[in-house]
Amino acid sequence: MHKVIRxxxxxxxxxxxxxTLLKTTASSIPxxxxxxxxxxxxxxxxxxxxxxxxxxxxxxxxxxxxxVHPPQQPEEEPRKAYVCHMRNNIKYSPDKMWYxxxxxxxxxxDEALKQLNFVLKKGATDVKxxxxxxxxxxxxxxxxxxxxxxxxxxxxxxxxxxFKGMRRxxxxxxxxxxxxxxxxxxxxxxxxPPQHYYQEPQTPExxxxxxxxxxxxxxxxxxx
Amino acid sequence: MEKLVxxxxxxxxxQMMPSVPQAASSGLGILAPALxxxxxxxxxxxxxxxxxxxxxxxxxxxxxxKIELPNFREKPExxxxxxxxxxxxxxxxxxxxxxMERPFHISCTGGIFEPYVPPEGDGKKSIISxxxxxxxxxxxxxxxxxxxxxxxxxxxxxxFSSDQFGAEAQEIYVAAHTQMAAKDKYKIREFVxxxxxxxxxxxxxxxxxxxxFLQSLxxxxxxxxxxxxxxxxxxxxxxxxxxxxTQQMLAIYDRFGRLMHGSEILTKDVLEYVVFEKHISNEYGxxxxxxxxxxxxxxxxxxxPITYRFIEDVEEEPPKExxxxxxxxxxxxxxxxxxxxxxLASAPExxxxxxxxx
Numbered sequence: 001m002h003k004v005i006r007x008x009x010x011x012x013x014x015x016x017x018x019x020t021l022l023k024t025t026a027s028s029i030p031x032x033x034x035x036x037x038x039x040x041x042x043x044x045x046x047x048x049x050x051x052x053x054x055x056x057x058x059x060x061x062x063x064x065x066x067x068v069h070p071p072q073q074p075e076e077e078p079r080k081a082y083v084c085h086m087r088n089n090i091k092y093s094p095d096k097m098w099y100x101x102x103x104x105x106x107x108x109x110d111e112a113l114k115q116l117n118f119v120l121k122k123g124a125t126d127v128k129x130x131x132x133x134x135x136x137x138x139x140x141x142x143x144x145x146x147x148x149x150x151x152x153x154x155x156x157x158x159x160x161x162x163f164k165g166m167r168r169x170x171x172x173x174x175x176x177x178x179x180x181x182x183x184x185x186x187x188x189x190x191x192x193p194p195q196h197y198y199q200e201p202q203t204p205e206x207x208x209x210x211x212x213x214x215x216x217x218x219x220x221x222x223x224x
Numbered sequence: 225m226e227k228l229v230x231x232x233x234x235x236x237x238x239q240m241m242p243s244v245p246q247a248a249s250s251g252l253g254i255l256a257p258a259l260x261x262x263x264x265x266x267x268x269x270x271x272x273x274x275x276x277x278x279x280x281x282x283x284x285x286x287x288x289x290k291i292e293l294p295n296f297r298e299k300p301e302x303x304x305x306x307x308x309x310x311x312x313x314x315x316x317x318x319x320x321x322x323x324m325e326r327p328f329h330i331s332c333t334g335g336i337f338e339p340y341v342p343p344e345g346d347g348k349k350s351i352i353s354x355x356x357x358x359x360x361x362x363x364x365x366x367x368x369x370x371x372x373x374x375x376x377x378x379x380x381x382x383x384f385s386s387d388q389f390g391a392e393a394q395e396i397y398v399a400a401h402t403q404m405a406a407k408d409k410y411k412i413r414e415f416v417x418x419x420x421x422x423x424x425x426x427x428x429x430x431x432x433x434x435x436x437f438l439q440s441l442x443x444x445x446x447x448x449x450x451x452x453x454x455x456x457x458x459x460x461x462x463x464x465x466x467x468x469x470t471q472q473m474l475a476i477y478d479r480f481g482r483l484m485h486g487s488e489i490l491t492k493d494v495l496e497y498v499v500f501e502k503h504i505s506n507e508y509g510x511x512x513x514x515x516x517x518x519x520x521x522x523x524x525x526x527x528x529p530i531t532y533r534f535i536e537d538v539e540e541e542p543p544k545e546x547x548x549x550x551x552x553x554x555x556x557x558x559x560x561x562x563x564x565x566x567x568l569a570s571a572p573e574x575x576x577x578x579x580x581x582x
Contacts, residue, residue, distance in 0.1 A: 071432050071477040079480040089296035141430075143478040145531055161296070166289045179293055 057088045058158060058183050065142075081144050081190040082153065085134035086183060089160045092123040094182035097157045100127050101184065106197025109135055109150040109188060127155075127184055134188050144190055151193035158183035330454055332417035332501055332514065333461050338369075340448035340465040342497050342519045373449040377462045380504040386464075390444035392511065393466040393500055398437045400424070400513045405433040417501050417512045431484070432477040438491055442469040447497070451504070460505045463514065468496045485528050 064084045072079060090097070100123050104112040109131060116128040131152070138144040160181030167175045202210070275281065303311075312319060377384050400415035404424050416424060448465035472494050474486040497517040503509035 066430070068430060068432060068479050069481040071434070071475075071483075072481040074483070078482045081478075081480050091293070091295075091297070139533075143480070143482070143484065143530075147533075163291065163293060165291045168287045168289070177288065179291075181296065 055161070057160070058086060058185070061086050061185050064187075081138065081142050082187055083134050083138040083142050083144075084185070084187045085130055085137060086185045087126055087130045087133075088183045089181045090123065090126045090184060091179075092126065092182055093180045094157045094159045095180075096121065097123040097127075097182045097184060100124050101155045101157045104131070104152050105155045106193055107152055108148075108193050109152065110148050111193075112152055123182075123184075127186075130184055130186055131188070134186055138188055138190075149190055149192075150188045151191065152186060153189035154185065154187035156185050158185065329418055330459075331503060331506075332419050332512070333452065333454065333463070334419060336463060336499050336515050336517070337452050338450050339499075339517055340497060342517060344519075344521045370449045373451045373462065376451045376460070377449065377464075377502075377504055380460065380462075381502075386446040386449070389446050389464065389511075390466060393446075393464070393498070394440065394444050394468065396500065396511060396513055397466075397468065397498060401435055401437070404428060405435040407433075414510065415512055417514045420512075420514055430479045432481065434473070434475040434477075434488060436473040438471040438473060440468070440470050441493060442467075444468045458505055460503075461501060462504045463499055463501050464511075465497055465499050465517065468494070468498060470494050470496075 061084050069079060100116075100119060100121055103119070104116065104127065107115065112131060113128060116124050116131075135147050135150060138150060139147045144150065160183050162181065163179040165177040165179060167177050169175055275284075309319075374384070374386050396415050400412060403412035403415060407425075407428055409425060412424070413421065444466050446464055447467050449462070450464075451460055451462045453460055470493075471491050473488070473491050475483060475488045476485040478484045497519075498513065499515040499517065500511045501514035502511045
């Protein structure tokens with residue numbers, strides 16, 4: 001059996017150069033229509049090895065869904081369920097996506113879905129679809145009873161693959177264009193959203209107290 | 225100021241003739257959108273995205289060198305066969321060799337052959353009644369077959385005795401369930417046949433199971449035995465059904481440690497008919513848990529106390545020719561949310577097949 005496998009693998013190895021040969025011959029006769037300067041994109045596409053080595057994309061985020069928490073006592077408050085979900089390599093700039101991600105942060109799911117309908121940005125559809133998928137996952141796999149009883153606990157953006165292109169400038173100069181992709185991450189949590197997702201806004205009195213505290217607790221070096 | 229005045233006059237005009245707002249706005253050039261805003265009470269976007277020199281659009285486009293970007297969001301199932309073929313041709317990749325072999329596992333059988341039918345009410349029927357007599361007759365008939373099977377098992381395995389097998393079966397039963405609760409997928413294979421394994425382990429993922437075997441109320445006894453051959457005459461499998469009447473405790477917690485089913489403090493009496501299987505022609509074959517017989521007369525299981533959405537199958541209507549009025553009506557109808565039904569704990573549990581018959 002091992003012999004057979006080895007023979008087959010050898011055959012494979014022999015077969016590969018012939019195919020590459022074919023490819024080189026094909027590319028050596030340049031078709032008249034092919035006039036793109038960028039060779040890497042044209043030759044390999046998404047499967048090109050230069051783009052796929054050691055590039056697995058985000059891998060940690062979905063692993064949080066596998067955490068199993070220890071059982072609780074009946075008198076304890078039930079732990080809130082949560083689901084992590086993401087969508088990777090969206091053809092949209094992470095810088096632009098940030099606005100949408102930050103916008104839905106701390107909203108309830110229904111509110112976020114409603115609001116996203118009116119966000120006139122390309123990334124909004126991806127965010128909306130990701131949230132919908134996460135919601136479905138929560139109900140089907142993670143024992144969440146009511147699908148509306150969820151809020152967006154985390155929502156952020158990661159930088160994906162960036163392809164570099166060229167653009168022409170005057171006087172024979174050129175510039176670089178970046179074609180960016182982004183990843184969108186979301187975590188839905190069970191329950192009602194908190195009143196203030198970020199720090200609670202402070203009254204002037206509180207701010208004054210805080211400032212006073214700071215002033216009093218400072219250390220003046222080389223003093224009495 | 226002049227504009228304001230004109231707006232005022234225009235408003236007056238509109239107020240005077242509310243039936244012809246269209247005509248009013250068309251006659252008022254610049255103020256038209258603002259006026260429409262007032263009339264419709266709706267926001268209008270004025271996006272200034274148009275270039276100031278549209279005639280050089282093509283030249284501006286040519287500044288950028290076009291590159292082919294891969295589509296990462298493309299799913300393999302969305303690509304058509306011809307498309308795939310052309311792409312592979314382009315890259316000089318050979319199509320994958322079709323995988324004609326099928327994995328075939330014969331270290332256990334695929335089910336129960338001639339399954340034991342548990343008597344209704346477990347032998348509470350009187351022998352005098354017709355059904356009772358019928359049961360007894362059938363039982364005797366099957367018993368002779370069982371005797372033959374036991375003799376056959378003994379011809380392969382001399383140590384086998386149907387009296388002592390009950391205790392051995394209980395050990396296997398307890399070990400299998402303990403390993404399932406511990407989620408030990410390697411050790412459980414010694415106590416569970418390949419057919420049973422997915423049934424036991426499928427829904428265990430993401431859950432915490434607390435299971436305890438408290439005591440045996442009646443000594444387990446062999447009620448049924450059968451032998452069968454697979455492919456060749458020498459390849460023999462034996463199946464033995466054992467009746468267990470035990471006390472057990474079960475509590476199932478979800479991923480977040482919340483109780484889903486059962487209780488830690490409640491003990492339950494469990495009556496089960498468990499099938500054990502052994503590859504008897506294999507010298508190193510072991511008795512392993514194979515299946516559980518769930519009789520037809522068993523009352524429905526208590527559902528888990530959770531609210532869930534009941535999804536009805538929507539029948540698709542054939543598209544009809546509609547007039548304008550009908551179309552609007554249908555649009556309204558379609559914009560409504562589909563009727564959802566919330567059923568409170570009326571259907572059985574979401575798990576398709578029970579792993580524990582309790």
